[in-house]
Amino acid sequence: MHAWADVDRPARLVQQTVPSDDRDPKALACYGLLLRSADADRMLLRFVDGRPVSAVTTRFLDWCCADLAAAGKTALLLVWDNAAWHLSHAVRAWLRAHNRDVKRDRRGVRIVVCPLPSKSPWLNPIEPRCLHGKRRVAEPARLLTAHELADRVCSAFGCTHEPHLSLTDHVA
Secondary structure, rough: OOOOOEOOOOOOOOOOOOOOOOOOOOOOEEEEEEOOOOOOEEEEEEEEEOOOHHHHHHHHHHHHHHHHHOOOOOOOEOOOOOOHHOOOHHHHHHHHHHEEEEEEHHHHHHHHEEEEEOHHHHHHOHHHHHHHHHHHHHOOOOOOOOOHHHHHHHHHOOOOOOEEEEOOOOOO
Protein backbone atom coordinates (compact mmCIF):
# COMPACT_ATOMS: atom_id res chain seq x y z
CA MET A 1 0.00 0.00 0.00
CA HIS A 2 1.27 3.45 -0.85
CA ALA A 3 0.93 6.20 1.72
CA TRP A 4 2.46 9.57 2.49
CA ALA A 5 5.05 9.33 5.23
CA ASP A 6 8.12 11.07 6.58
CA VAL A 7 11.35 9.92 4.93
CA ASP A 8 12.84 8.93 8.28
CA ARG A 9 9.64 7.17 9.48
CA PRO A 10 8.02 5.17 6.64
CA ALA A 11 4.54 3.77 7.24
CA ARG A 12 4.57 0.09 8.10
CA LEU A 13 1.38 -1.92 7.93
CA VAL A 14 1.27 -4.79 10.39
CA GLN A 15 -0.64 -7.92 9.40
CA GLN A 16 -3.50 -8.33 11.87
CA THR A 17 -5.28 -11.50 12.94
CA VAL A 18 -9.00 -11.39 13.60
CA PRO A 19 -10.04 -13.29 16.75
CA SER A 20 -12.32 -16.23 15.96
CA ASP A 21 -15.02 -14.93 18.35
CA ASP A 22 -15.08 -11.44 16.78
CA ARG A 23 -18.69 -10.54 15.91
CA ASP A 24 -17.74 -7.49 13.85
CA PRO A 25 -18.27 -7.85 10.07
CA LYS A 26 -15.19 -8.94 8.13
CA ALA A 27 -16.05 -6.52 5.31
CA LEU A 28 -18.02 -3.30 5.12
CA ALA A 29 -19.84 -2.26 1.94
CA CYS A 30 -20.40 1.41 1.19
CA TYR A 31 -22.30 3.26 -1.52
CA GLY A 32 -20.87 6.60 -2.54
CA LEU A 33 -22.05 9.40 -4.79
CA LEU A 34 -19.69 12.21 -5.73
CA LEU A 35 -21.72 15.35 -6.36
CA ARG A 36 -19.76 17.78 -8.50
CA SER A 37 -20.81 21.38 -8.94
CA ALA A 38 -19.27 24.73 -9.77
CA ASP A 39 -19.48 25.73 -6.10
CA ALA A 40 -17.94 22.68 -4.41
CA ASP A 41 -17.82 18.91 -4.61
CA ARG A 42 -19.38 16.78 -1.89
CA MET A 43 -19.89 13.11 -1.17
CA LEU A 44 -23.00 11.24 -0.15
CA LEU A 45 -22.09 7.98 1.62
CA ARG A 46 -24.17 5.16 3.05
CA PHE A 47 -22.76 1.99 4.54
CA VAL A 48 -24.56 -1.31 4.17
CA ASP A 49 -25.37 -3.95 6.75
CA GLY A 50 -24.80 -7.02 4.64
CA ARG A 51 -24.15 -7.17 0.90
CA PRO A 52 -24.79 -4.43 -1.69
CA VAL A 53 -27.69 -6.10 -3.49
CA SER A 54 -30.23 -4.57 -5.87
CA ALA A 55 -32.84 -3.76 -3.21
CA VAL A 56 -30.25 -1.84 -1.19
CA THR A 57 -28.99 -0.08 -4.32
CA THR A 58 -32.47 1.28 -5.06
CA ARG A 59 -32.81 2.48 -1.46
CA PHE A 60 -29.52 4.34 -1.80
CA LEU A 61 -30.64 5.95 -5.06
CA ASP A 62 -33.97 6.94 -3.52
CA TRP A 63 -32.13 8.53 -0.57
CA CYS A 64 -29.78 10.39 -2.95
CA CYS A 65 -32.72 11.70 -4.98
CA ALA A 66 -34.42 12.98 -1.82
CA ASP A 67 -31.21 14.83 -0.85
CA LEU A 68 -30.85 16.33 -4.32
CA ALA A 69 -34.52 17.32 -4.52
CA ALA A 70 -34.19 19.11 -1.17
CA ALA A 71 -31.26 21.05 -2.70
CA GLY A 72 -33.45 22.06 -5.67
CA LYS A 73 -31.85 19.72 -8.22
CA THR A 74 -33.95 18.11 -10.95
CA ALA A 75 -31.55 15.66 -12.59
CA LEU A 76 -28.69 13.34 -11.67
CA LEU A 77 -26.14 12.15 -14.22
CA LEU A 78 -25.04 8.88 -12.66
CA VAL A 79 -21.65 7.53 -13.80
CA TRP A 80 -21.67 3.82 -13.06
CA ASP A 81 -19.30 0.90 -13.37
CA ASN A 82 -20.36 -2.64 -14.20
CA ALA A 83 -21.05 -3.93 -10.70
CA ALA A 84 -23.72 -6.63 -10.69
CA TRP A 85 -25.97 -4.60 -8.38
CA HIS A 86 -25.87 -1.70 -10.88
CA LEU A 87 -26.79 -3.80 -13.90
CA SER A 88 -29.48 -6.00 -12.40
CA HIS A 89 -32.96 -6.24 -13.84
CA ALA A 90 -34.45 -5.02 -10.55
CA VAL A 91 -32.34 -1.83 -10.53
CA ARG A 92 -33.02 -1.09 -14.20
CA ALA A 93 -36.76 -1.60 -13.63
CA TRP A 94 -36.65 0.69 -10.56
CA LEU A 95 -34.86 3.39 -12.59
CA ARG A 96 -37.47 3.21 -15.37
CA ALA A 97 -40.34 3.42 -12.86
CA HIS A 98 -38.65 6.23 -10.91
CA ASN A 99 -38.04 8.34 -14.02
CA ARG A 100 -41.60 7.67 -15.25
CA ASP A 101 -42.97 8.86 -11.87
CA VAL A 102 -40.79 11.99 -11.94
CA LYS A 103 -41.97 12.83 -15.45
CA ARG A 104 -45.63 12.18 -14.62
CA ASP A 105 -45.62 14.14 -11.33
CA ARG A 106 -43.30 16.88 -12.65
CA ARG A 107 -41.32 16.83 -9.43
CA GLY A 108 -38.38 14.88 -8.13
CA VAL A 109 -34.97 14.07 -9.56
CA ARG A 110 -34.63 12.30 -12.89
CA ILE A 111 -31.70 9.85 -13.12
CA VAL A 112 -29.67 9.55 -16.31
CA VAL A 113 -27.32 6.57 -16.16
CA CYS A 114 -23.96 6.83 -17.90
CA PRO A 115 -22.42 3.35 -17.85
CA LEU A 116 -18.65 3.02 -17.98
CA PRO A 117 -16.95 0.58 -20.33
CA SER A 118 -15.90 -2.70 -18.74
CA LYS A 119 -12.61 -2.72 -16.84
CA SER A 120 -12.07 1.05 -16.93
CA PRO A 121 -12.41 2.33 -13.36
CA TRP A 122 -10.05 5.23 -14.05
CA LEU A 123 -12.88 6.89 -16.02
CA ASN A 124 -15.03 7.09 -12.88
CA PRO A 125 -14.33 10.43 -11.15
CA ILE A 126 -15.02 8.93 -7.69
CA GLU A 127 -12.23 6.32 -7.94
CA PRO A 128 -9.24 8.60 -7.20
CA ARG A 129 -11.08 10.06 -4.23
CA CYS A 130 -11.80 6.59 -2.87
CA LEU A 131 -8.16 5.62 -3.27
CA HIS A 132 -6.98 8.69 -1.35
CA GLY A 133 -9.71 8.13 1.22
CA LYS A 134 -8.46 4.59 1.88
CA ARG A 135 -5.02 6.01 2.58
CA ARG A 136 -6.42 8.57 5.01
CA VAL A 137 -8.32 6.01 7.09
CA ALA A 138 -5.73 3.21 7.18
CA GLU A 139 -4.62 2.15 10.66
CA PRO A 140 -1.23 0.44 10.44
CA ALA A 141 -1.01 -0.83 14.03
CA ARG A 142 -4.43 -2.32 14.85
CA LEU A 143 -7.75 -3.50 13.47
CA LEU A 144 -10.55 -0.96 13.36
CA THR A 145 -14.07 -1.91 14.33
CA ALA A 146 -16.70 -1.51 11.61
CA HIS A 147 -18.10 1.55 13.41
CA GLU A 148 -14.64 3.16 13.76
CA LEU A 149 -13.92 2.56 10.09
CA ALA A 150 -17.27 4.03 9.00
CA ASP A 151 -16.68 7.08 11.22
CA ARG A 152 -13.21 7.58 9.76
CA VAL A 153 -14.44 7.25 6.18
CA CYS A 154 -17.22 9.78 6.76
CA SER A 155 -14.77 12.14 8.45
CA ALA A 156 -12.26 11.77 5.60
CA PHE A 157 -14.93 12.73 3.05
CA GLY A 158 -16.59 15.41 5.20
CA CYS A 159 -20.02 13.81 5.37
CA THR A 160 -22.40 12.65 8.08
CA HIS A 161 -22.35 9.02 9.20
CA GLU A 162 -25.93 8.14 8.25
CA PRO A 163 -27.73 5.02 9.50
CA HIS A 164 -26.64 1.94 7.57
CA LEU A 165 -28.81 0.60 4.77
CA SER A 166 -30.10 -2.95 5.00
CA LEU A 167 -32.65 -5.23 3.41
CA THR A 168 -34.92 -5.03 6.45
CA ASP A 169 -35.45 -1.28 6.76
CA HIS A 170 -36.83 1.51 4.62
CA VAL A 171 -35.21 4.81 3.69
CA ALA A 172 -37.17 7.80 4.90
